[in-house]
Amino acid sequence: MEPIYLDHAATTPIHPEVIKAMIPALEDVYGNPSSVHHFGRRARQFLDEARRIAAKSIGAQEKEIIFTSGGTEADNLALIGTAIANQHRGNHIITTTIEHHAILDAAKYLEKRGFRITYLPVNESGQVELSALEAALSEETILVSIMTVNNETGVIQPIKEIGAILNNHLAYFHTDAVQAYGLLPLSVNDLGVDLLSVSSHKINGPKGIGFLYVKDGVTIESIQHGGQQERKKRPGTENVVGIKGFAKAIELVMIEMQDRNKRYGNYKQLFLNTLDEQTVNYQINGVHTIASIANLSFPGTNVESLLTNFDLSGIAASSGSACTAGSVEPSHVLAEMYGSANETTINSIRFSFGAANNEQQIKMAAEKVAAIVARLTKDNDIR
C-alpha cells in the first residue's frame, strides 16, 4: 500500500501541471538566457515571465527577485550577503533561536566573522515577543531575521508587527517565508520586510530552486561570484527548467491559496478530531499555527519508536528536526519553548498536510496513529 504522506513541510509532491510546464523548457527552450540568439532570447522570455509571476505573488517589482538554488541558498544570501555589505553600519544582527538551520548556521558563521548575534527566545506558544525584540535593538543592529512560519511547529510569527517596529529603525528585516508562502498572503509592503526567502519544493514545485526578494535599495553582497546573472547577485547559468516549473507552481498556489488553506485546515481538524474520538492523550505544541502543520506531543512515548512504528504501518511523518545518521535529535524548537529537559522535546511528531492527501487517508492515518500510541503507552504501563 502507498504510504500516507504527512510530511509536506519536508517536501511536497510535484504538481502534474508543473511537470507539464517544464517540458518545453527541456525540449525546445534549452538556450542559455545570456545568449543573444533566438534560443537564448526565448529562454530569457521564460525567465522574465517567471520573474513577473514571482514578483506579483508578493507584491514586489521584478527586479527585486533573485532566483536561487532553494531556500537554503536564499537564507544564506539574505543573512551573509546583507551582513557583509552593511558591516560598516554596525555589527549586530538579531534572529531567533527557532530559525531553520540555514539561518542559524549562517548566523554562527557570521559570529566567527566578528558579528554579534542576538538569538531571541520564544515563549511557550512558540512566538517571539515584540518587547524582547525592542529591547535587543540597538544602533548597531543592521539586520533582523525572523521566520514567518516555523517549520517544526507551524507557529506564525507576528511579522507585520515586527515590520512596524523596524519601520523606524535602520536595520533591514528579513523573513524566511519558506513554510508560509502559498498558504498565507504575503505582501512585502504590507509586512514591511526588506528580504524574504521562498523555496519551490515546498509548494509542489521542483527541487533545487527558490527565490530571495531583495527590496530595491537594500545593499547586499553576493556569496557566489561569476557572470552577471540575477543582477550580479547570484551568478551561474539560470536553471530555466526549474524556474519555469517554479513559476507554474506559484501560479497554481496563488489561485488555490484559499482553497488549500481550507482543505489543509480541514485535514488538520479531522486528524485531531479522530485522535480525540479515539481518546488519544496528546498535546498540541504551539499556538496560532498554519493550516498545514500539527506538531503533537504524545506523553509517555518517544520519537524514535513512534516514527519507526508509523513508518511500518505506512504513515510518513517526521520529528521536524534534522536527523543525524538515523537517530533523532531532540527538537531545538521545542526545547526553546518548553526547556530542554521537558519530555515534549523527545515525544513530539510533526504531521504536515498537503496535496498528497484526501480525507479518507487522514482519517485512516489518525486511527493508525491512535492505535500505535495506545500500544506504546500501554507497554509503559505494564513496565
Place this chain on the structure above:
Amino acid sequence: MIYLDNSATTKPYNEVMESFEKVSKAFYGNPSSIHQLGIEAERLLLKAKEQMAQLLGISEQEIIFTSGGTEGNNTAIKGIALKHQARGNHIITSSIEHPSVLEACKSLEKLGFTVTYLPVNQYGLVSVDALKAAINEKTILISIMHVNNELGTIQPIKEIGEIAKQFPKLYFHVDNVQGFGKIPLNLQNSGIDLCTFSGHKIHGVKGTGMLYIKKGTAIFPLFHGGEQEFNYRSGTENLAGIVAFVKASRIILAEYNENDGKLNNLNKRLRALLDSHSSIVINSPSSYHAPHIINFSIPGLKPEVVIHALGQKGIYISTKSACSSKTPDESAVLTACGLAKDVSESALRVSLSYHNTRDDIEIFYQTLCEVLDQLIKVMR
C-alpha cells in the same frame, strides 16, 4: 535549424528528460526524511553517487552535487581559501579562467588573499614553468581550467598536477566544465584535489553540477544549514536534476567512446573552410586544443551583427562567453592572449556537440559566406 552554441548550453538528451520527469514524479521524498519515501529518495541519491563515482573512477564520498559550474568553482576556491587561510593566503590562477573563477578570486583579494593571475601565450596556454615559479610557501591553491570556454585551449593539467604533488600543502582545483565528455581527464593520482562539472554543458539540465573533492581535502562550505552533502553543501537535494546529471554524464562518456575522431574531423573541415576565407582569422590554436570549440574573428565586423544575420537563417553561434569583459564586444580571453583589438573585438565561437554533422558544417560555412558578402558590401 543548426545549433552550434553547445559551449553556451546544450539540448538535454531524450533519456535525460525522461529521467528528470520520472524522478520528479515518482521520487518526491526528501532524502533527509527517515520514512519510507525519504529512504527511497536517499537510496536513489546514493545510487546516483555510486554511478558517478564509477564513471569517474573516484569514490562516492568524493562527490558533492551542486547547482552548476559557477557554484562548483565558488565552493572550491572560497572553500579552500577560507578553510586553509591559517596556512597561507596565496592563490594562483590564470588570466583566462571563467568569470566564476576570476571573480571568486577577486572577492578573496578583498579578504586579504593575494592572487597571481598567470599570463597566457597567444594560444591561451599557461606556462608550466611560470606556474612553478609563482609557487611560494604561502600558496594554498592553484586553480587552472582544463579546456578554455572561448578558445578551446587545453591546459597542461597533467604536468601541473605533477607539480602540485610536489607541494603537499597546496590544493589543485580544475574547472572541467568545458572539457568533460570531450577531453579525458584522469582524476586518480593526478594531483587534482578538486574538479568542477556542470550538467547543462553535457546535455543534462541547467542548475545541476558536481564538485569532486578528493578524500582528505577539507573545505569551508558556501551555504550553511541542513548539512546535506557531507555538510559541504546544505540545501534540499535537487534529486531529479542530480539523476539527470548522472545520466547525461554516462551518455556523453559513451558518446565520446563511440565517436572517436568525429569532432576532430568536423573541426578539421571547419578550420580548412574558415582558413580559406580572406576576411576570417582563426583564433583557436591547432594543437593543445579541444575539437568542439572553434574561435575566429572577422576584423571590422561587429560580432552581434553576424550572429543576428546567421540567426535569421536558423544558424546559432555565439560571441565570447557572455559577461566576461568590461567593453561589450571585447573578449577578455583574447585580449589576455595578446591579440590585436580588432581581433579581440570581433570574435565568434562555434561550439559542437556529438550530434552535429558534416552537413551542419558545410551549411554553416556557406551561410556565413553569404552573410559576410552582404555585410561587407554594406560596409563599403
